[in-house]
């Protein structure tokens with residue numbers, strides 16, 4: 001992580017989010033615009049594959065090996081935020097590894113942490129326990145948990161549609 005200042009805005013509230021297929025990004029945008037917060041996108045230094053199934057494979061490997069991808073960027077001045085909204089999708093019934101890196105790399109002690117979590121129908125998994133472990137000294141608000149579209153279902157539907165066109 002470079003520490004490059006790449007946060008938009010100058011508010012005491014930060015929205016930090018990770019999103020692959022856009023569901024969590026929509027919520028981050030609504031919070032950002034409604035509360036006029038700063039905005040930070042959590043990104044791995046090496047992007048995940050474009051292909052959904054390759055990403056699932058990589059995420060599974062990271063989880064089983066306990067690897068946590070490094071961040072493309074850190075929030076330059078996390079100290080100045082009093083409140084951090086943290087958005088992420090559920091991956092493998094948990095917090096995506098890159099979001100766990102974000103939590104390990106930023107000290108949220110004493111801050112109010114407000115999670116917003118999207119999932120594809122199987123719920124928030126163990127994500128609240130992971131947040132408690134990785135940000136033990138933050139005050140934590142009850143998260144917004146929202147079921148959203150699954151990229152898997154969309155990908156499979158479009159793939160079968162293409163098959164019917166080809167045949």
Ligand SMILES: Cc1cc2nc3c(=O)[nH]c(=O)nc-3n(C[C@H](O)[C@H](O)[C@H](O)COP(=O)(O)O)c2cc1C
Pocket residue numbers: 018019020021022023024025055056059088089090091092093094118119120121122123147148149150151
């Ligand atoms: C690698 C991967 C793993 C996922 N694992 C789960 C899961 O365990 N449970 C679940 O309900 N949804 C799972 N999903 C679906 C996403 O949580 C859901 O579609 C989410 O809204 C995607 O958010 P995004 O569009 O911001 O990336 C998974 C998606 C991906 C890409």
